[in-house]
Amino acid sequence: MRRILVTGASRGIGFEFVRRYLARGERVFATLRKVDGDARWAELAGIHPGRLTLLALDVTQPDQFAAFAETLSDHCDALDLLINNAGILPSGERFGNVEAGDLESCFRTNAAAPFLLTQALTPMLARGEQPRVLNISSELGSIAHRKGFSTPSYCISKAALNMAMRLLSFELTQRGIGSVAMHPGWVKTDMGGPSAPLAVADSVRAMIALIDALKPEQYGSFMSVDGQQLPW
Ligand SMILES: NC(=O)c1ccc[n+]([C@@H]2O[C@H](COP(=O)([O-])OP(=O)(O)OC[C@H]3O[C@@H](n4cnc5c(N)ncnc54)[C@H](OP(=O)(O)O)[C@@H]3O)[C@@H](O)[C@H]2O)c1
Incomplete structure (x- = not known):
């Protein structure tokens, strides 16, 4: 049974990772900005007794990462997979009115948080079985592809x-x-919107297969959900 932590698990791609890994028999730590009484969690915990733990984690609060690692180590001595999934995308930005606040909050959530959380959880990952870190990036982060x-x-x-x-x-x-x-594709979620061509289930199924089969020569690379390498 793999011990898996997912950030930003409240909805979209993060929630689907939690659902699928539980269905596969894994031990899952679903982290949420705020742990609430959402009935979906009670239902999942009921179907998979003892394998789902909800933990509060706002990824923009790195001063809490050390305490978070302590809390996590109360539940397990090692981690086998960290999925840095939480992300934000401000809409309506136009040249001439891009705001410093949007640049800063995106950097804090989408770049600094995964970096600092991975750093904080590295000792637990190093004790894991075939440990992996999956960072949910985006093709929109490819400098070469931007036109x-x-x-x-x-x-x-x-x-x-x-x-x-x-x-x-x-x-x-x-x-x-x-x-x-990893780029998950353009996925039908709150962020991806209703016109996105890829269902969240299909994206997450494909990403799980890729991470299961990850080879050392792929470590540190930028991959798409179809298994192709993306240019930086
Ligand atoms: N959908 C796409 O087409 C697409 C394409 C490329 C990459 N991605 C990437 O895939 C990842 C998941 O996106 P999605 O499509 O599932 O988006 P989504 O439906 O908007 O979900 C975003 C998730 O991130 C969480 N989150 C945001 N800020 C957070 C914070 N400060 N602390 C903790 N959690 C936070 C949200 O929690 P709350 O509910 O609390 O807000 C939510 O669970 C993101 O990294 C995104 O950039 C998505």
Whole structure:
């Protein structure tokens, strides 16, 4: 049974990872900005007794990561998979009125948080079985692919995430931890919107297969949900 932690599990891709890994028999730590009384969690916990723990984690509060690691270690001595999934995308940004607040909050949530949380949880990952870190990035963070000015705060933060994860991969690999940045496709979620071509179930199923099959030569790379390498 793998011990798996998912950030931003309240909805969308994060929730689907929790649902699928529980269905597969894994031990799952679902982290939420705020643990609430949502009936979906009671239902999942009932179907999978003893395998789901909800933990509060606002990823923009890195001063709480050490305490969070302590809390997690009360539940398990090691972690086998960390999924840095929580993310934000401010809408309506136009050249001429991009706000510092949006740039800062995107950087804090989408780039600094995964970097700092991975750093805080590395000792637990290093004790894991075939440990992995999956960073949910975006093709919009590919500098090579950008052809126009759109969603700048998000694009800049995901490019920063890619660099953060590339750097981390050198330290993680030395500790036996495989890591990758992955584009989940354009997915029908609150963020992706109703026109997105990919169902959340299909995206998450494909990402789980890729992380299961991750090879050392893929560590530290930027992959798409179809298994192809993406240019930085
Ligand atoms: N959907 C797509 O087409 C697409 C494409 C490429 C990449 N991605 C990436 O995939 C990941 C998941 O996106 P999604 O489509 O599932 O988006 P979503 O439906 O908007 O869900 C975002 C999740 O992140 C959580 N979150 C945001 N800020 C947080 C914080 N400060 N602390 C803790 N949790 C926080 C949200 O929690 P709350 O409910 O508390 O807000 C929510 O659970 C993101 O990293 C996104 O950039 C998505």
